[in-house]
Amino acid sequence: MLTDAQLLAAAARFGTPLYVYDAAELDAALARVRTAFTDTRLFYAMKANPNLTLLARMRAAGVGFECVSAGELARAVKVGAGGSDILVNGPAKSDEEYAEGARLGATFIVDRAEEVGLLPPRSRVLVRVNPALEVSTHDHLATGAGGSKFGVPLGGVPAVLNALRAAGHDGRGLHVHIGSAIRDATDFAAAFARLSELRPAVGELEVLDVGGGWSLDADLDGIADQARRAAQVFGAQLWAEPGRYLVAGAGVLLSQVVGLKATAHEFVLLDAGMTELIRPMLYGAVHPVLPLWPRSEAALHNTGTYDLAGPACESGDVLAREVPLPRPQRGDVLALLEAGAYGAAMSSNYLTRPRPAEVLWDGEWRVIRQRESVETIWAAET
Known part of the structure; x- marks a missing residue:
């Protein structure tokens, strides 16, 4: 400090x-995440801080980007990211964001069933799951709560995955992000357990993206261990999207x-x-x-x-x-x-x-x- x-x-x-900003602490935070989340693809949640200098440091360190607007996509391109290094997220994507994501070859995170018919042809897709959990954070930050605007309810996930594949999209896996500044690591364990309930209905998957949301004093090792176990249930590669924790x-x-x-x-x-x-x-x-x-x-x-x-x-x-x-x-x-x-x-x-x-x-x-x-x-x- x-x-x-x-x-x-x-x-x-x-x-x-x-x-x-202290560059040494930026590097130290990324090192802590990588030590805990070994063999995990990292995508920085750009909304936390989109400064181009900080993004360039992330990019040089091999980190991808989770973007929720056309402006954030433009920033990702500005620092040299593209294709599989970019995720396009958000509950109300615009036509411009669909088009630009497709042009870049990004992976889309589908937030509702209606998006199946809105995606560009042959899109690469993850389905965001709403696990309907009450978690240890402020209501405005609890994105995995049943009453939040985010994600597909657990019971609707298999149908959305099937519809994506039937429409010619590459339905690669599932995504979950239960909130920000989560204080209790057991909240993550509960979310991953809910996801695991889907295994009989969805089969093996290529990707399980467990989002981010860890508080600054979180037990990263414990959370990462739970995440790896959930990924193993699906035979999937583990992805994560730290934002606030990194900066x-x-x-x-x-x-x-x-x-x-x-x-x-x-x-x-x-x-x-x-x-x-x-x-x-x-x-x-x-x-x-x-x-x-x-x-x-x-x-x-x-x-x-x-x-x-x-x-x-x-x-x-x-x-x-x-x-x-x-x-x-x-x-x-x-x-x-x-x-x-x-x-x-x-x-x-x-x-x-x-x-x-x-x-x-x-x-x-x-x-x-x-x-x-x-x-x-x-x-x-x-």
Whole structure:
């Protein structure tokens, strides 16, 4: 992890708010996944962070891409991916996405029976299964729940596979992704067990794709072992789609203290908020907070508990609540950790706020996305 001094130097040099990534931690996360998921094809879930520099690193390391839009497909092509290195996922694919996926020779992940008639001729396909499980994450992240919009219900999977093959498609196997930031490894075991129930009806398969969704402190070895057992049931090759796990811990959002305010709560007002990190507001995500101001003995005795509020005129624009901190002053900098996934990727120009720069530490600082200006925001307006 980058040191306090390095983070402060980045804030001073590039300004705040600022997304900072540590190349060593990116490499370490991928190494952890590969150690656990041996003999597994990996496809990075690009939605977690689509920065081209990060994608190029993934591609150079032999990782493929899971894409859920035409824009993400274009990014995959930009960094040299194609064919069997690309998965096309999503519950509502457009005609453009079907056409581009076919042109590239990508593998489609079918999300509903209707897609059998929408696919380009002779497509390579996996069927996404909804195992109807309640899992240990926020409702907005529970993609394998029975009430979610994702996947084919378990009982309908054999018919969809048969229909795909009858239509001339290459129905290669099954796909399951039960959610994101899953805390309990037994949730994955339950999902894989539900999939295994399909073996008598679908026979042997070429591929079993077990998605991703592991929390940063997950028992990867245990999850991988369960996944391998499920793949063996079908005689299938194992695929996986890590997203947040590969990039979240490598990223930090730096923000400067604008001031303090006391109402019924003690607030630290920041120059970053929901436009830079919407996860806390969107689904209650908790990001560790690291104060970067001097923490002398005297300061540590003057610790308070604060809510960290952003600049938007929205009551929900709070990045963290009840955080114990040495009392800050205007101009102090703090770091919101585990922000490498769905930070920059979900940032917005709400309130005509320019999106922050992104910088990478790889022995030296590299700007991998320039800070926007208001002029770049309104350049396409007429």
